[in-house]
Amino acid sequence: MPWRTPRTVLDRLRTFRRLPGFLKSASACVLIAGLLSPLTQTAAAAADATASGDYCGGQCSDILPPGENGNATLVQILLNQAFGIQPAHAEDQLGPYAHLATGYPGLTESTINSFFNDASFGVPSDQVASTEKPAGRGDVTIVRDKKTGVPHITGTTRYGTEFGAGYAAAEDRLWLMDVFRHVGRGQLTSFAGGAAANQGLEQQFYRNAPYTEADLQAQIDNAVAENGARGRQAMADANAYLAGINAYIDASDKGRYFPGEYDLTGHKNAITNAGTIEHFKITDLVALASVIGSLFGSGGGGEVGNALSLIAAQSKYGVEEGTKVWESFRERNDPEAVLTVHDGESFPYASKPTAAKGEALPDAGSVTREPLVYDRTGSAATASATSASATAAKATLGSARRGMSNALVVSGKYTASGHPVAVFGPQTGYFAPQLLMLQEIQGPGISARGASFAGLSMYVELGRGQDYSWSATSSGQDIIDTYAVELCQDDHHYLYHGTCTAMDEVERKNSWSPTLADGTAAGSYTMRVWRTKYGPVQYRATVGGKKVAYATLRSSYLHEVDSIIGFQMLNDPGFVKGPEDFQSAAQHINYTFNWFYADSQHTAYYNSGDNPVRASGVDADFPVWAQPAYEWRNWDPATNTADYTPASAHPHSVGQDYYISWNNKPAKDYTTASWGDGSVHRGNLLDDRVKKLIAAGGVTRSALVKAMADAALTDLRAEDVLPKLLKVIDSSAVTDSTAAAAVTKLQAWVTAGAKRTETSAGAKTYADADAIRILDAWWPLLVKAEFEPGLGSDLYTAFTGNLGIDEAPSSGHGPTGAHAGSAFQYGWWSYVDKDIRSVLGENVQGALAHEYCGGGSLSSCRDILISTLKQAAGMTAAQVYPGDDQCSAGDQWCADSIVQRTLGGIKHGKIGWQNRPTYQQVVEYTSHR
Incomplete structure (x- = not known):
């Protein structure tokens, strides 16, 4: 049987459904026995994993469906497809998560962990499932618990700790990490096949982050150079993490227990084991970070769409009345909107200027979307083809892009114990395997447990430290602006500060082989993005009869890696000792998030993101001319850096009576890029319920979970x-x-x-x-x-x-x-x-x-x-x-x-x-x- 690359993993799986005899063949029996052997080995006896530095008193819980184990061998995949058999810890969190929907009305303090898991540090000796010294290292131990299989990583050296984090990540999510490093580079179809879903994924991200290898490396270099000792430590941590990932690749390849998807997509031969799984490198982490930043942490970019609806309103009602109608539907600063910071404090940002300057609204009917996909002849792909792939992308990961992260945090003044209570978490969609993975990391300068994105788990990104927890929701404030660059000479030159300047052409060529399942022809295409100093070109139009390209510039463009410093701080027990330290850490995260904090005495909130300081009179809701007068203040196109609003101007708070967030408006006068922040928002479902709890007093963990679950249904x-x-x-x-x-x-x-x-x-x-x-x-x-x-x-x-x-x-x-x-x-x-x-x-x-x-x-x-x-x-x-x-x-x-x-x-x-x-x-x- 030839092992050729299918368009997608699922195409290969459909093939195996047509091949029931495969499981009965002699060679298959040998293969199955070999692949099952590491799964049936008895775990070595383990000493208790210590729980030092844990101040939660057994009252920290968490849940992450469907399960911790996101890797499966070829045999496990075949058994799952044929008989529905699940690998250990692949689906064991789905039931408890699902059952809260019917079980929450009777929830008590003692039954919380029927629907969540104990998130205390360490593993009791009678709950140790396995103990591992990855690659035989003596400076790190990975203990997994019986109930969930979560890795508890304890290191005696910083390098060993991060090596263990990388090794554990690869054990649990290697295939997913490989998929997303290719997505971030726009190379998924060449890696996993040319199905519409794969095309849609790589196109979704490549249009917004068309990075070259030099761009990826520059992010690393700049992050290290600009952050001193912490930047150097982050680089050392990342390299140790990569060494752990690659050590697992080598061990699993030798032992033949690597993820079976590599067999099914032709990267490995299921019989001879020929083929390779490429080692990870530092720029892979940047590619992964660019995907995550694009999904969850970048608000804005809708300026052309806003302009089109404004033009339609002015065409219907006239300029003055049409603008009034448009503004009423935009609800930039609706007085009835539910707020996260609700104490009346104002945080003006991206407000409508009194007199807008530099607007570059397109001529009616002139806007066209910039082609991204070209066939092998160099012609732009048909609209139907690009539409199909975009639809596939939306169906696959659209849920993650605008997810339902929420938070409910109550001050100790209103709780039964006098200690703050929090129920919070991010929404990353529902996938198999899940984009997030759980872990505990204990080592020099690191003490945390929680969730991290697979492939970026050198630190816990959302979770708990020794005596505090933190979480985030997407905030959506506008950090993306659209600039109209006037064209000169031809469609690929533009005026930059009066000089006709060539656009940069960035290409990614992809090709894929036929599928074994149905013989679909091999395919290929090229993705091409034209870049200006103001960012990638997204649209073409005319403005006042002049030909322009609309380019979008976001403050996190070329800077997705910068946030690593903030996460490093959140994991450092020596840094975070209270709410002010938490806010200082969150200030180093340039993604647009609402961050929440709770310890035994305090609650706090901070809105993160590099909010650019716009020129006076610029309306962030509409495209503006690409001219010095309308650029971000002190903007340097070579590094894409500018002046950013100070921390004091970001919505923030310590000790408010309660906080809620469901991607609603963060604070008074703080304009987000989202439409719909008005009188009815799903944030009201949380706000109304928490207000009632506050009024009654004596709030408990179970009461707050009930409020969340009630709103959730x-x-x-x-x-x-x-x-x-x-x-x-x-x-x-x-x-x-x-x-x-x-x-x-x-x-x-x-x-x-x-x-x-x-x-x-x-x-x-x-x-x-x-x-x-x-x-x-x-x-x-x-x-x-x-x-x-x-x-x-x-x-x-x-x-x-x-x-x-x-x-x-x-x-x-x-x-x-x-x-x-x-x-x-x-x-x-x-x-x-x-x-x-x-x-x-x-x-x-x-x-x-x-x-x-x-x-x-x-x-x-x-x-x-x-x-x-x-x-x-x-x-x-x-x-x-x-x-x-x-x-x-x-x-x-x-x-x-x-x-x-x-x-x-x-x-x-x-x-x-x-x-x-x-x-x-x-x-x-x-x-x-």
């Missing part, structure tokens, strides 16, 4: 908007029997709590199923009927391009794709809320510029709502939930379900919908150093 539209819609309808005025029955069902659902919950654990059917179906069908109908007549189709379409109208769990569209868990982050709930309240004559702060439902007439609005409700009620489940590659049409529970998207050979089961972080901590420290 609530339909935002049903809790915060539906009651107002029903008020307009007025059940007594409904004469149509179909609409009246729908109103009754919806009202009963609201009264019951507006949740999307199963009738019982494992039932896979919803209580209030009809009401949920009706609202899912009704929402897009009512939004369109409410707003399109007044806005006109062009402006309505433009606004929906800025902000999708809906993001229900079953949505197969929008920024999260389908089966991604995250829901209700982006949508028109605030617009509907404000408009309906205006029609009802209620007080609305920051109202829309016009009333839209029925033209402002209550009776006309009522007619529209009843008409669309009747239409929605008549839709079948199969029409509302049409089915996809995971679910049959009409299966409501399955349509909402969370799927662990495969990034390797192992598949995991679906779980019911929960709108919560992937990795999550529950903490309450009892003492402090």
